[in-house]
Amino acid sequence: MSLLANLNQDMKQAMKNKDKQRLDVIRMVKASLQNESIKHGKHDLSEDEELIILSREMKQRKDSLQEFKAAGRDDLVAKTNIEINILKEYMPKQLSNDELATIVQETIDEVQASSKKDMGKVMSAIMPKVKGKADGSLVNKLVLKYLNN
Template sequence: MGLSEQLSEDMKQAMKEKDKLRLSVIRMVRAAVKNKEIETGAALTDDEVLGIVQKELKQRRDSLQAFESGGRADLVDEAKAEIAVLESYLPAQLSEDELRDIAARIIAEVGATGKRDTGKVMSKLMPEIRGKADGKLAQQVVQTLLP
């Protein structure tokens, strides 16, 4: 079952269970998917749907930081719950050690010698870890590994 179909099935299940939060999050993701399909004129692949889920997740994490710094405990709890729902659609995340190993291998492959080669490393690293690790964390790891 593809990710789009999984979202549809989970939406139906959330309706049956009257899980308003989960239903709301899934509807937002499905709306974003539908908008992208209209924009491109074609059905999206699972990777493209996964990208939309990641984008929504990033927005929630950014909002969470803003709510925490603003002292809005009510919105913090809601954002954390939404993040949990979105994370359930992502593949298993890489640990920092696993990410470090992959980044070290890619640094060796491209022959990176310094911080100025970060772009080359990241362009090769990101397709390999897409959906499995956060881009900011990946960049931090690469920065620490490059002299």
């Protein structure tokens, strides 16, 4: 089932359950998907394009969460955490730290990276492999860790 069909089905269920927060998040994701399809002049987005949009929405929430925590806005922290949990339901299964470390090490070996200067080369090779399955900042930290060894 496509993401949009899944969102429509979940939106109906959220309306029936009177789950306002879930409904708001679903509507927000649907709006982002529709805006992107209009921007690209397409009727249907590919799975990769949908995943990019979901990842962008997740990143925005995580960035906001850090700012709300720093500002001491516990009300917004709680709301944003709920939104992140709802978005996670639509994201692909995340890689474990061990799986991610293995991919990072293999990619470093593939591109024959040896120092921090090769960081861009390694990151550009890894990100397509882990798109949507791992947080970019976590990948970045692991690459730095392995290149410093």
